[in-house]
Amino acid sequence: MTPQPLNELMPEVYDELRHLAEASMRQERAGHTLQATALVNEIYLRLGHQEEAKWQSRAHFFAAASQAVRRILIDHARKKKADKRGGNRKQIPLEDAMGLGGNSELEILDLDSALCELEAIDARAANVVALRFFGGLNMEEISNVLGVSKRTIEGDWTTARAWLRSRLET
Numbered sequence: 001m002t003p004q005p006l007n008e009l010m011p012e013v014y015d016e017l018r019h020l021a022e023a024s025m026r027q028e029r030a031g032h033t034l035q036a037t038a039l040v041n042e043i044y045l046r047l048g049h050q051e052e053a054k055w056q057s058r059a060h061f062f063a064a065a066s067q068a069v070r071r072i073l074i075d076h077a078r079k080k081k082a083d084k085r086g087g088n089r090k091q092i093p094l095e096d097a098m099g100l101g102g103n104s105e106l107e108i109l110d111l112d113s114a115l116c117e118l119e120a121i122d123a124r125a126a127n128v129v130a131l132r133f134f135g136g137l138n139m140e141e142i143s144n145v146l147g148v149s150k151r152t153i154e155g156d157w158t159t160a161r162a163w164l165r166s167r168l169e170t
Helices: 006-026 036-048 058-083 108-121 123-133 139-146 150-168
Strands: 091-093 105-107
Touching: 006 036, 006 058, 036 058, 058 108, 058 123, 058 139, 105 108, 108 123, 108 150, 123 139, 123 150, 139 150
Parallel strands: none
Antiparallel strands: 091 105
């Protein structure tokens, strides 16, 4: 893939972004006010502000898109929390993505807080979680984005899941 500006790349990746947005929204509670199409539009707007960005690969683009999804969902949850003065906080189930057991539902703000804590301890492991959970990247793609071996990424994923499980299930 040759470096491309977002306006040239968007038609090529729209369907994949739509799929990513739908997957992200399936993890949100029923009746969430943000819809997948709106999420794709927000991704485009946020990435469009990075005028100098030239996407080197699919993995590079989706790494940036996963960070945008995370920020959008966090901002949306914070706004709703502020609007309701603490009520209606958004919850997302992480069992499938994180391997958490039981009927664990986790508020996205709690996940963001935990990822910030993990980032202070192990930035790469936190980045692996963000790329996998919010970006939908597989281990090989994360390996390419971060420039480390797939085996290292798998170890980071295992460590991060265990750390997050202990942090979030308490």
